[in-house]
Amino acid sequence: MTTNASGYFKTRYSFELGFWETPLRRFWVVVGLGLAVAFPFVASTFWVSIMNLAAIAAIGALALNLLTGYTGQLSLGHAGFLAAGAFTVGILVGQWSAPFWITLPAAILIGMGLGILVGVPALRLRGIYLSISTLAAYFVIMSLATEYQSQFGKGSGMLIPPPQIGAWILTGERNWYFVLLVLVALATLLCLNLNRSHVGRAWLAIRERDLAASALGIDVSFYKVLAFLISTAMTTFAGALLAYYTAFVSAEAFTFLVTIEYLAMILVGGLGSVLGSLLGAVFVTMLPFLVERAVDSLPVPATFKTHLFAVQTGLFAVLMLAFLMFEPHGLARIWGRARAYFELWPFKYRPLQ
Amino acid sequence: MQLAANVLVLAALYALMAEGFVLIYRASRVFNLAHGDLMMLGGYVFFTCLVATEGNLSASVILALAAGFLVGVGVYLVGIRPLTGYPVASIVLVTVAIGILIRSLATLIWSGQVRYPVHLLPFKDTPHQFLGDAVFSTLDLASVAAALVFFVALVILLQRTALGVRMRATAENPRLAANSGINIHRVIALSWGLSCFGATLAALFYSTRVNLEPDSWLIGLRAFAPALIGGMNSPLGVLPGALIVALVEVFAAQYLGPVMVNSAAFIVLLIALWIRPWGLFGTREEVVRV
Numbered sequence: 001m002t003t004n005a006s007g008y009f010k011t012r013y014s015f016e017l018g019f020w021e022t023p024l025r026r027f028w029v030v031v032g033l034g035l036a037v038a039f040p041f042v043a044s045t046f047w048v049s050i051m052n053l054a055a056i057a058a059i060g061a062l063a064l065n066l067l068t069g070y071t072g073q074l075s076l077g078h079a080g081f082l083a084a085g086a087f088t089v090g091i092l093v094g095q096w097s098a099p100f101w102i103t104l105p106a107a108i109l110i111g112m113g114l115g116i117l118v119g120v121p122a123l124r125l126r127g128i129y130l131s132i133s134t135l136a137a138y139f140v141i142m143s144l145a146t147e148y149q150s151q152f153g154k155g156s157g158m159l160i161p162p163p164q165i166g167a168w169i170l171t172g173e174r175n176w177y178f179v180l181l182v183l184v185a186l187a188t189l190l191c192l193n194l195n196r197s198h199v200g201r202a203w204l205a206i207r208e209r210d211l212a213a214s215a216l217g218i219d220v221s222f223y224k225v226l227a228f229l230i231s232t233a234m235t236t237f238a239g240a241l242l243a244y245y246t247a248f249v250s251a252e253a254f255t256f257l258v259t260i261e262y263l264a265m266i267l268v269g270g271l272g273s274v275l276g277s278l279l280g281a282v283f284v285t286m287l288p289f290l291v292e293r294a295v296d297s298l299p300v301p302a303t304f305k306t307h308l309f310a311v312q313t314g315l316f317a318v319l320m321l322a323f324l325m326f327e328p329h330g331l332a333r334i335w336g337r338a339r340a341y342f343e344l345w346p347f348k349y350r351p352l353q
Numbered sequence: 354m355q356l357a358a359n360v361l362v363l364a365a366l367y368a369l370m371a372e373g374f375v376l377i378y379r380a381s382r383v384f385n386l387a388h389g390d391l392m393m394l395g396g397y398v399f400f401t402c403l404v405a406t407e408g409n410l411s412a413s414v415i416l417a418l419a420a421g422f423l424v425g426v427g428v429y430l431v432g433i434r435p436l437t438g439y440p441v442a443s444i445v446l447v448t449v450a451i452g453i454l455i456r457s458l459a460t461l462i463w464s465g466q467v468r469y470p471v472h473l474l475p476f477k478d479t480p481h482q483f484l485g486d487a488v489f490s491t492l493d494l495a496s497v498a499a500a501l502v503f504f505v506a507l508v509i510l511l512q513r514t515a516l517g518v519r520m521r522a523t524a525e526n527p528r529l530a531a532n533s534g535i536n537i538h539r540v541i542a543l544s545w546g547l548s549c550f551g552a553t554l555a556a557l558f559y560s561t562r563v564n565l566e567p568d569s570w571l572i573g574l575r576a577f578a579p580a581l582i583g584g585m586n587s588p589l590g591v592l593p594g595a596l597i598v599a600l601v602e603v604f605a606a607q608y609l610g611p612v613m614v615n616s617a618a619f620i621v622l623l624i625a626l627w628i629r630p631w632g633l634f635g636t637r638e639e640v641v642r643v
Contacts, residue, residue, distance in 0.1 A: 068442075072440075072442070074442040074445065074446070076386075076449075121626055121627060121630075124630065125626065125630050127441060127442070128383075128384055128441050128442065128445055129626065129630055131384075131442070131445065132384065132577070132581070132622070132626065133623060133626045135386075135619075136619040136620075136622045136623045136626070137623065139615070139616050139619040140616050140619055140620055140623065142616075143613065143615055143616035143619075147613075257453070260449065260450075260453060263446060263449070267446070303461055303464070304461070306464075307457075307460050307461055307464065307465065309460075310456075310457040310458075310460035310461050310465075311457065311461070313453055313456070313457045314453070314454055314457030314458060314461070316450075316453065317450045317451070317452075317453040317454035317457065318450075318454065320446065320447075320449075320450040320453075321432070321447060321450045321451070321454070324436070324439075324443055324446055324447050324450065325435060325436065325447070328439075328443060
């Protein structure tokens with residue numbers, strides 16, 4: 001029986017499946033949403049734009065967490081899938097000036113196809129060999145993208161016009177913020193619902209031990225490919241959004257470091273945690289800007305300023321190492337521990353029952 | 354004939370680097386994705402030694418190789434050993450993070466500039482003609498010779514010495530080896546050291562024949578393909594693997610253009626993963642799903 005400090009007891013299985021774990025949680029979600037809606041009215045445009053980037057990153061991080069955190073399949077090709085989404089938009093807009101209600105579904109379809117393509121080796125490969133196939137897929141996608149960019153004379157990249165519904169054009173940081181907020185909420189809802197359904201339980205079982213999962217009657221190949229399919233489809237969608245938001249598509253924007261940033265998001269946030277993906281996305285997106293301010297204001301060697309990018313990536317690496325070694329469950333676990341500490345105070349452990 | 358010569362020289366480099374993946378996989382069942390960065394670091398150490406000793410080649414080579422070995426042991430002791438017992442995916446991520454750390458440190462220390470250590474060498478890299486019209490430069494010949502020496506020495510080490518027996522025992526069954534009184538952590542540290550030694554050896558030739566920049570790590574990562582094609586737990590499988598990948602890459606460069614060169618190795622890798630993921634000489638049980 002799971003207990004909560006509120007004295008709220010889970011006495012039925014349906015409570016375990018319920019969307020709101022406790023009534024209090026519903027309250028906090030409403031408060032959080034209220035704060036999120038109020039944010040652009042108090043913050044400067046600069047911070048709203050950072051939160052927009054964080055929102056797009058959050059969709060990508062949620063997708064990666066489904067695959068890596070929940071199903072336990074380490075993906076090293078995330079930047080490639082983002083690029084695939086962005087290039088789908090770039091090519092469709094560039095060649096046929098397609099509107100967004102064609103390009104976004106097209107990006108999702110491409111993502112599904114890629115997910116099957118990359119996931120199908122799961123029928124015979126497992127563990128780390130599968131990750132290598134995603135890494136190889138990344139390099140193949142990127143060379144195709146680079147090839148397209150150089151073949152069609154779009155040397156530095158492709159310009160993307162903003163999405164348009166009738167006469168209304170989606171521009172301005174604040175408008176984007178509300179659109180992205182809705183999309184992030186939808187993505188979060190999708191992930192939460194997947195994870196409390198039979199699909200999520202099958203994924204967890206596969207993560208813990210694929211052999212045992214298969215003995216329990218779970219079709220391991222099917223659920224692994226499904227995880228790849230949903231994850232890459234969400235990722236290409238995020239890539240397509242990124243293309244529209246930045247209004248520019250270029251192969252140079254999707255280096256291997258982007259994969260690392262996303263991995264850092266879910267590691268710092270917490271593997272297998274929806275809240276963690278959101279926290280991690282905000283944290284990792286803000287980090288470069290914070291580092292830039294810190295380098296500007298602190299007395300550091302001059303090389304740090306000329307090679308700011310190296311400082312930022314080095315910091316990512318240190319963060320990843322620290323979390324991998326000391327707190328593999330990320331910020332979400334730290335938050336949980338802090339909460340438990342105050343709930344149990346002045347005691348250290350839960351009472352025996 | 355010239356194409357065959359190019360294939361041979363490229364294969365020698367690939368074999369040296371790919372052997373590092375195999376040695377580490379055999380020792381700790383981990384793919385070391387920092388291998389390319391460790392190679393790049395070896396190249397920079399060599400360059401710094403050349404500058405510091407004003408072109409004293411033998412001293413620089415010895416210093417760089419020794420540093421490479423020590424860095425490998427150090428990475429194992431600091432980054433990998435504390436995570437013994439963690440899921441393999443976490444350890445692979447740790448190697449990724451170490452790789453990025455090395456890359457950004459290299460940029461901070463040596464700046465992102467492209468360097469050409471070949472200008473610091475005390476001799477000219479002169480071309481020689483062999484077997485009809487194939488042309489090898491001095492460095493090409495040296496790299497093939499170095500690869501041959503490295504592999505012969507490795508085979509002697511693994512097959513003929515007590516240490517080699519310990520290494521093979523650890524590769525086959527670490528727990529049994531530990532219970533038989535082998536200090537497996539020492540053996541694994543040695544494998545990491547040897548792996549980085551090979552990468553640095555490759556870096557000596559790569560940095561002098563091509564150039565040196567923080568982006569050189571990609572070449573090291575490409576060497577993963579020959580290792581996988583040969584079989585991750587087969588020390589000599591990398592030789593045919595390297596020949597295959599070098600062949601594909603040289604022909605891609607000849608007929609398909611420069612963009613495909615970068616991904617040729619990865620396309621071969623994907624095909625290998627689909628058809629025969631355990632490689633030409635690897636063990637099937639290691640890979641196959643449930």
